[in-house]
Amino acid sequence: MIDLHGYGPRLAEGALITIELAVLSLVLAILLGLATASAKMSRNWVLHRVATLYTTIIRGVPDLVLMMLLFFGGQIGINMITDMLYDRFGVDIFINVNEFIAGVVTIGLIFGAYMGETFRGAFMAVDAGQIEAGRAYGMNHWLVFRRIRFPQMMRHAIPGLSNNWMVLLKTTALVSVIGLTDMVRVASEASKATREPFTFMIIVAVIYLLIASLSEWGFARLQKRYDVGYGEAD
């Protein structure tokens, strides 16, 4: 048996944080992605510009830089606001940027931009006649979205979604730089303390691989579900 020098429980906690972080970021990224895709497809040019600016910035700046900007910059911004509140109104509050929330927000923001492109392509792949039939039968926008546009779009989105998820999962390793004790950070501390980096890194690698394989299986099932009605070949 591998000797973990007592780091087992902390590694498990770190793994849990990694998973929580990844899942919550994914949820945020999906919501942002849907909003971005809708904005980019909308005829409203303000929405269109805002969405384009967002994806351009996010996709053009390294993830690590963005994360530090948001974490440290966010704290400075919040401090400025609370200072102003104190000066003007005498309200004394102190808000500390929580590393976990900062991590979720940053990763969610980053992958929201990628999801936006994935969803936009997928929405555009839905046959216009399908939407038109919904409208012709008295469905309002929301009903058309919920019953037709979304389920048909998902079929086209899942390959991209699954790819984004894999990258997102691995991006969570970056949060250790803002002080979040995910499993990479625990492993790195343990490696230094025990001088057995290989032991801990291989464990981390295996855990990532395990999550990734499970997800791949999950996405394959999801794809099957949304492929219903389209035959095997397409």
Next chain:
Amino acid sequence: MADTPIPLEVRNIKKRFGDTEVLKGLSLTAQKGDVITLIGASGSGKSTFLRCMNLLEQPDEGELVVHGEQILFKETSKGREPADWKQVVRMRAKLSMVFQGFNLWAHMTLLENVIEAPVHVLGKPKKEAIAHARELLERVGLSARADAYPAQMSGGQQQRGAIARALAMDPEVMLFDEPTSALDPELVGDVLKVMRDLAAEGRTMIVVTHEMAFARDVSSQVIYLHEGRVEEAGAPADVLENPRSERLKQFLAPKH
């Protein structure tokens, strides 16, 4: 039946695409049980006219009265729009459309397609909708295909399924947009037979078609459109058997 509202009245519809005026003031009244066929060359505006009736296209001018209810419009910077989308949704539920390309929802089985709008738009209980759907599928000869997906069905089956979907709404008027044009010739007959049966039972129908035999045998009124205007209109015996204008004579002449 004097006090039942007229199912559909359309007055002076005009529509432009860019600089081209494609509909130049078209009117039509569908009384209960009428079968009105719209014929004309491609580009004559017949499909656009039909699509204006349920506002899949927004007419720039003109009035629509569905089952006695006048559709309200408002002027915006982008042109004329319906004033009340809830009203549009309500009127669309009374006019069901059968499309040239069928447009059955691909991710649903045939039965799910037929119950979709009754359940989610009209709020009909699911059990009731299913029972009704099964009757309708029986009528169009598709009982055995209830659980099939559109991609697993032939074009003719899909179109008959689409007709069942339209019937499930208990519509005031059924709009058919070239329902047989996308079908292989040997599949056209089955679809036309279903449509003839519907006409025979007194359904109010407006049909854009190239099937002259259907127009002649089934319609109460034929409207021949040319470049967005009514060139000739009347009983099929007059319009199709004794065309007055040269254009219609040419249009009806057998092509070899």
